[in-house]
Amino acid sequence: MSTYRGLDAPKSPSYYMFWKAAFVVVLLGMMGFMWVASSSVEYVWRWNRIPQYFWVEKSVEVRAEEQGTLQEVINKNGAEFVVLEDDGGSRVEQRLNAGTSVTLSPGDYVYMGDVLGSYRISEPGVLLQGLKVTFEVSLVSIVFGILLGVLTGLARISDNPALKWGAITYVEFIRGTPLLVQIFLWYFVAGTLVNNMLQQVGMGPVPAMWFGVFALSMFTGAYVGEIVRAGIQSVHRGQMEAARSLGLNYNQAMRKIILPQAFRRIMPPLAGQFISLIKDSSLLGVIAIRDLTKATREVVSSSLQPFELWILCALMYLLLTFTLSVFVSYLESKAVR
Structure with missing residues (x-):
């Protein structure tokens, strides 16, 4: 009849329960140590600022590429264009990004670089x-x-x-x-x-x-x-x-x-x-x-x-x-x- 000794001996359920509990205690102890160590450091934690580096949602301004009087906003082949009349009476069209909200009204005079409107973007950070x-x-x-x-x-x-x-x-x-x-x-x-x-x-x-x-x-x-x-x-x-x-x-x-x-x-x-x-x-x-x-x-x-x-x-x-x-x-x- 064979006998088991040392590590080869059969393990009782209490053996596994003890060492599982020991693992949990060690893990909790390490987590507690990290918590105490981080709390003792003279550092202001700002986890609330982290999400912006994962996903960005912001408003982008659309600026005028020419100067003149705003006439209208038209839709051409599924794309929107803002129509300006320059000082010489010529018609100038500027394409807008999808979802752009124009904040100016027809008849407003626009200088180059003025804000025509804005649109929101949502993209990975x-x-x-x-x-x-x-x-x-x-x-x-x-x-x-x-x-x-x-x-x-x-x-x-x-x-x-x-x-x-x-x-x-x-x-x-x-x-x-x-x-x-x-x-x-x-x-x-x-x-x-x-x-x-x-x-x-x-x-x-x-x-x-x-x-x-x-x-x-x-x-x-x-x-x-x-x-x-x-x-x-x-x-x-x-x-x-x-x-x-x-x-x-x-x-x-x-x-x-x-x-x-x-x-x-x-x-x-x-x-x-x-x-x-x-x-x-x-x-x-x-x-x-x-x-x-x-x-x-x-x-x-x-x-x-x-x-x-x-x-x-x-x-x-x-x-x-x-x-x-x-x-x-x-x-x-x-x-x-």
């Missing part, structure tokens, strides 16, 4: 715009990083010396240099060269965001390549031998037998790498990409509310990373079945 940029950059970089990482991982285990040595050089260079330096090199060196070449052929410059995506993709691809290599090599080589004995060639065996098994094993480290990628995207502010961190920095400079905004910035990054963690956990559970 600077923080939501920065969150959108961070999400887009991270998503595109993850896709490119996966593609580059899979190719790098396959090259690392290849028998071709050029592919293997090239992959090793790429991985070691990327992992051995800071991401910030790589971003600078992509934007100020490669970016300048590429944009000069495009200018010579009459094309416009590549936006700064794409150089940030390239830098993040190259950085992530090196780490994903090592994760893929380790995942493939963790599958017992007997799996490949069995697949080849069934008549599959190397590519078929890799695609149908080895990679599906390796995929289940590499998902947890991949999730960690992609979470790091989302946080590393905050470095793109150095090349004028208005991501969430840069947008928060701008708002802090103008509002002088550092604590509220940086706490909010951290929570928004947590929203992105936690959502990614839940999604990867879902994929992992589906892959196990």
